[in-house]
Amino acid sequence: MAKQEKDPVSGVETTGHEWDGIKELNNPVPRWWLYIFYVCCAWSLVYWVLYPAWPMGTWHTAGILGWTQRVEVEQKIADAKKAQSGFTDRIASSSLDDIRKAPDLLNFALAGGKAAFGVNCVPCHGAGGQGNPGFPNLADDKWLWGGTLADIYTTIKHGIRATDDAETRPGVAMPAWATDSAPAKLTAAQISDVADYVLSLSTKTADAAGATRGAPIFAENCAACHGDKAQGNQDMGAPALSDGIWLYGGDKKTLVETISKGRAGVMPSWTKRLDDPTIKQLAVYVHELGGGK
Ligand code: HEC
Ligand code: HEC
Incomplete structure (x- = not known):
């Protein structure tokens, strides 16, 4: 280490480093900076102990609080389910018409129906229920099987020409008139x-x-x-x-x-795939898409 010398102008010690005649003064870091630095060190120690911190190959230090984002999400989902259960219970015990008449139930059913529609129905009926060739538009007021709430509910619950549901909409099909299977073959x-x-x-x-x-x-x-x-x-x-x-x-x-x-469109039966309150919400949602009777 170079011999300590004092800067003649400021009277501060130099570090002995010198570049082209310019010398570095050995000023201490400011107090406030130092204290913040100590606080940060202390805080990080506490953090390491309480929360997940250090990666250790395939695992990590878990922290004594046991906090993880997964637990937090599970908690939020449980809270949401609890908040909804009041509504789902009421929907389960209310008639379709009563659901439509109670504004809070209606709002809940529309939101729930929309979500269930997005997951289960959109691939065939389109995002807004506008339909695709072979899959009817559910947002207009033309209905193959009826457009009252009860009709729509029955259609969704039991499907149309569904092979796995005895109560499905009956299996009359449009005959193939160019074949012998038709009531009378046409040229x-x-x-x-x-x-x-x-x-x-x-x-x-x-x-x-x-x-x-x-x-x-x-x-x-x-x-x-x-x-x-x-x-x-x-x-x-x-x-x-x-x-x-x-x-x-x-x-x-x-x-x-x-x-x-001939044609014989098949709409799946949802009895075994969705619970009844969800089917009710779907019926209310489809009914409100624009064409409900
Ligand atoms: C695999 C494709 C498919 C899926 C998925 C599907 N549907 Fe359908 N849906 C059809 C077909 C095909 C028809 C028309 C059947 C026919 O030709 O009579 C239909 C008809 C309907 C009808 C009767 C429309 C009318 O004019 O009377 C309603 C209501 C309906 N679907 C609602 C739904 C709802 C709600 C869902 C989601 C839970 C859903 N569908 C999922 C294929 C599907
Ligand atoms: C046994 C009853 C029955 C008879 C008889 C019948 N149809 Fe149909 N037809 C249906 C049904 C049911 C559908 C709907 C099929 C489906 O939803 O997949 C249909 C669908 C159709 C469609 C499709 C309509 C569309 O919107 O795309 C046409 C067109 C049609 N029929 C014409 C005829 C003609 C023409 C005849 C006489 C030669 C005839 N049908 C006789 C039951 C019948």
Whole structure:
């Protein structure tokens, strides 16, 4: 170590370091800084003892308080469940109409229904329930199986043509008219004509001559399920064919395909997959999407 010398101007000792004639003075660090430094050291010691701190390979020092983020999350979930249980109990014991009439229950059901819809229904029915080809729009006021709260509840609870639920919506399907399985097999020309007739009910673009030939074919083969005026029949889930709203598509090619090959959309039954209060919340949510009766 270099010999200690004092700076002649300030009278402070130098450290002996010198660069190009500039010398470093040996001033002590300020008191306030030093005290904060000691406090930090003390605080970190306490922290190491109380909380998880040092990584030790595959484990870490756990700290005597036993605190972890996982425990904290579990606690929060338990608290939330407890806060909700009052509502879920009331939903379990209330009728669908009573849920809709009580504003706090309704709000709770709408939020719960929305969450359950996002998890279970969106892949088929779309994020806002707007539907996809083959999967009906749930936000409009056209219903295959009925749009009252009770209808919607039954549809969700037991599904449509679901093979694993004896109470499911009945399995009447749209026959495949180009095959022998149909009540009366139709020729390609007849199918084209009846498709033109169906088109003419909602658009003016259909082939007029075909539509005229198709009308009696419809009356004979189709009206039994779809209704005289093709207004549909909710008892068997036969859609209206006159409203310009299509489950599978309303262009001529799709209509010919639907009529030739038949259709039998399957909606899963949720009885075994969701508890009853959740199904009630879903029914209320779907009912409020815009088309509830
Ligand atoms: C695997 C696809 C699929 C999933 C998942 C699904 N659905 Fe469906 N849903 C369908 C199909 C297909 C139909 C139409 C069946 C038919 O052709 O009659 C349908 C019909 C419905 C209907 C009747 C609509 C009407 O016009 O009467 C309601 C209500 C409904 N679904 C609600 C739900 C709810 C709520 C969920 C979530 C819990 C859900 N669906 C999940 C496929 C699905
Ligand atoms: C046994 C009853 C029954 C008969 C008879 C029947 N249908 Fe259907 N039809 C249905 C059902 C049920 C559906 C809905 C299928 C589904 O939801 O997957 C349907 C669906 C359709 C659709 C699809 C509608 C859409 O929105 O995409 C068309 C088109 C159609 N039928 C036309 C006809 C024509 C034309 C005839 C006569 C040649 C006919 N149907 C006879 C029961 C029937």
